[in-house]
Amino acid sequence: MSAAIEVEGLEVSFPDGRWRVSILDGVDFRVEAGEVLALVGESGCGKSMTALGCMRLIPKPGRIDRGRVLLDGRELLELPVPAMRQVRGAEISMIFQEPMTSLSPVVTVGTQVVEAIRLHEKISVSAARKRVADLFARVGIPDPAERLDAYPHQLSGGLKQRVMIAMALCTQPRVLIADEPTTALDVTIQAQILELMRELQRETGTAILLITHDLGIVNELADRVAVMYAGRIVEEATRHELFRQPRHPYTQGLLRSMPALVAPGEPLHEIAGTVPPPSDWPAGCRFVDRCPRAFDPCAGPAPDFQMLGRGHSAACHALAAEPGE
């Protein structure tokens, strides 16, 4: 069975002077229908670019150099532009980090969601408005019929994000990409939005690619987790497995720097150094300069993925060298 969305060897680069700098270097993952895959990593590791790559919305002058994005087995990167437009918003939708600025400030939110529906379906404005009102009710917007005619500045951040969710789900897409959907919101609102997303996902069976740097959110929502570092995925596992037994030194460092997971009184861990900019990424394993377990092979070619058990894999030379696994 083909996954709802499957990404293979995605490579994205941006020009930097005379050269192109690669910012995604062979990203692979798949999300099944009804599953939530969390893509985790520090700022600048390429999470958002991966999301935009799936939509073919990499901002200029960046471009996708290689790779495949399969939606239900259909290759998206080779679709003609008008066909891709029909996929966006209908089969793959996206929720963005900034609900404050992601809605057009001069158009009512109802009209904006109606536009999303009418771009993909032949339906009258009044019928679309009725559907949007129902959707607003479903995503927990109070007085949905009145809120249709509200402008974004008249809504709170949490309500705006609910509007974005309604907009993303109005066409019942196969895949929903949520790029840091709660980062800009208050903690209490965060919990509500996460709860809403979980509920809607249970109802609709949409595959969700959740992009976040917050391991707490991963713990709330994700079935599986892919950890990204410097343009590559370094470890992938079920949520349970990843939190219980992280294998890649970077994942271990991330988890040990999480206040909630460290016993009271123990010092909080930090990963030495900072993420290098894409132009300075090492040729082999990109974590080598910050890795506590780095040894000779790490300077060589990039490590391959090791299967470490059911659905658990990591790319690290130190793991390959361990006997018996």
Added chain:
Amino acid sequence: MLAFVVRRLLFGVAVVLGVLGILFVLFFQVASPDDIARRALGEKARPDSIEQWKANHGYDRPLWPWQDFEDNLLFHHYSTMLSFDFGASDVDGAPISQRIREGAGPSLALTVPAFAFGLGLAVLLGLFVAFFRETYIDTTGVFLCVLGMSVSILLYIIAGQYLVGKMLRWFPISGFDADPAVLLRFLALPVLISVLSGVGSDVRFYRTVFVEETGRDYVRTARSKGAGEVRVMIRHVLRNSLIPILTRVVLAIPFLFTGSLLLESFFGIPGLGSLTIDAISQNDFATLRVMVFVLSMLFIIGQIATDISYALVDPRVRLE
């Protein structure tokens, strides 16, 4: 809304009063009533006829209130202006309101089409180059804009009259006619030149506005829901760019009334452009103050209209 307009109008009245006062002070720093009379009567006028002229035209009063509080030129200046009693030219005695009525038509016949075509063309071209941002089309467009801006309007006029008027003989070189059909042929060339000479800077301005808007998050949202690039530019980018566009457009409208001095003189259009300049050079205080008075009122109305139009296009703007 109403309270806003009333308050702004009251401020506007204060501004107009200030403008009239400054005009009075500056004018009589440079010229005296004797100079006005001498201009009207000729340099060789006898002193008694100058006194006679001043008495006839009300310039025999002292200038300032502290010289004669009951009867002075400053108060007289204000009372005639505020009662809209524009009177006659100091130089040739022609009634000023009639002269403005006669000149406004030809001026507006030139400036309004030039403005409308220029605006439409500049917005379209701005959208076009912004759509192709960071490609060679964009670069070429900006290069042409800067080139067009850098050429003096005098060159456009002379080259246009020579090429289109003399060599190609498409349109007459210069002139004006009351018959609309003939007038169209007379106006085509000055309108074309006016549009050409102004379009460069306008396109660059609109391009900047549009390119800035295309980088915004809501544009990314529109694309992510499947909107095409043309739809994104027109429905989303243009709609959100209306505020900077309106600021530029509405504030330009009062100046349509003053006409275009250079174009009017080169193309022999009997408009208002030369009226103000002639009034300044001939010490024609009566005409000059009317032109300044009318323009300052139009300018203030234009500013209020700008603020009101903000509220119409941007729901975040409240007039209070």
